[in-house]
Amino acid sequence: MLEIFTLFADWLTHAVLGLDPSSRLGQAVHFFVEDTSKILVLLMVMIYVIGLARASLDLERVRAFLQRKHRFAGYLFGSGFGAITPFCSCSSIPLFLGFTSAGIPIGVTMAFLLTSPVINEVAVVLLWSLLGWKFTLAYIVVGMCVGILGGLLLDRLRAERWLQDFAARAYRQAGDHSDAAPQAQPAPGTMTFAERHEFAKNETLEIAGRIWKWVLIGIGIGAALHGFVPEGWFERQFGTGQWWSVPAAVLAGLPLYSNATGVIPVLESLLGKGLPLGTTLAFCMSVVAASIPEFLLLKQVMLWRLLALLFAILLASFILVGWIFNAIAPWLDIV
């Protein structure tokens, strides 16, 4: 299915621009055209589809569904729901409060909150088109596991103690009347298809307009690394033998949160030059998920202690994921 982009790049580079396929410039241009066209098209399609799904999703029903579920199924669905919901100030705080005040177990809400930043449609498209479906699937599964296990841990720690007062009170009250459904105001009208399309279209244009330049920059840097860094350089510098390379990768990813779309294209080259799989995965998760400014907004609904704990759980699990994947990479044959 994706060959069409290779054919397009063949046509543009060789037939239209008349570049020699064996020349260095010809190869670089081909690489750039193929990757940018593929990624931009897939991104638009994916953001649109997810936008449509999101507009069709009735949050009140999702919430009622999570309330009824057995705890463990609840964790799975809470985390899955986090995967398709974007993590931003516009969505996470009201959803968090909606869940909490409905008495959904704190661990399930936390599973949602931990998974939401790790998995998002933009990262998934980039990973899939650049690193293949196996790596992407591994990323999604691992991301959901981080959310579910983190949620279970926070449940055991009774994390509701560290919510802001008003949220904690609402949670307790809801728990006292667990059989009484929350008095949700009916959502003002369900959306018609035209409205959903409008929502998804706006979403696509808004996100694509924001990130396209990062994609181009990232692919440019990736192409440069591709051409100039010697084969196996990363393997010698940060190979699996060095235990510290994974924590270092996670720390290095922290300040890059705003440029996740630019960083992922670079990963392709890094992997190609021998950066170990686990280290790459850990770096990727850190870049995509650990956005300090977005996390600080959660201060409105939770105390510092819980906020720090959430962040620490994310970072610690990325490091663990890195080590585990480095250890099992020889048997995986993922990339």
Added chain:
Amino acid sequence: MKIEVLGSGCRKCTKTAEQINTAGAELGADFSVEKVTDPKAMMQYQVMRTPAVVIDGKLVHSGSIPDHDTIRNWFE
């Protein structure tokens, strides 16, 4: 009338408030727009998607920037 825009201060909320202001001024309506960022208000109205719009204490919209016609309808 008293219009409140609920949201944590994201771009979409700002835009919603702006558009309500513009539409209201065009129609010469008597109104006030206030941006509410307090999460307690969101909980009170059981809003799970922002931006949300509350008119005189009643939730009328949530989850997106309302379109032009919807906003004009509120003033009629």
